[in-house]
Amino acid sequence: MDTLKDIKPLVDIADHSFTYLLVLLFVVLLMALLAGYFGWKKFQLKRRNDKKRKALNLLKNLDFNDSKLTAYTFSRYANVLVNDNNAVDFEKINTALLAYKYKEKVAQLEPDLIKKIKDFLHV
Template identity: 75%
Template sequence: MDNLKDIKPLVAITDNSFTYLLIVLFIALLIALVTGYSGWKKIQLKRRNDKKRIALKILKNLDFNDSKTTAYTFSRYASALVNDGNVIEFEQINTALLAYKYKEKVEQLEQDLIEQIKGFVDV
């Protein structure tokens, strides 16, 4: 038994696999978030353009013979087309159309108001 060698103490082996797992999960989560956000933005942009396209189509087909329906339809759908450049024009047309909204019987739209509406829609 004298030929037996001494038993050496245990050696600590560093295991970084948990750290590597956390790093990989963080990167995967980051990629998933970026992909989800870009997809969401694409859907929002498409939906916004669809609203504008639908509003423009409806406004181009307005029937100016029925002034009450024209007033309500313009107020509802023209707000989708408003931007910084034409907000004042929209406000002017909208306030001029108030006279045609809340009465039981209304006259025909004035010709200059019809031209303003057509100009707003064509821009």
């Protein structure tokens, strides 16, 4: 048994595989989050454009003979189309349309108001 004394103790070997796994998992998770974010942004942009397109189609097909329906429809759907350039025009038209809302019987829309609405919609 004296000849077995040359067996050496165990040596620690540096193993970084767990660290590599965590880094790889972090990178994959980060890429998945970025892909999800950009997909969500694209979906939101498409949805917003669909909303604008729908509102514009409804507003272009307004029936100016029914002044009350025109006033409510314009007020509801023109909000989607408002930007910095036409916000003042929208407020003026919306204020003028208040006379055609909230009453049981209303008169026909004035021709200059119809022209303002059509100019706002670029019809």
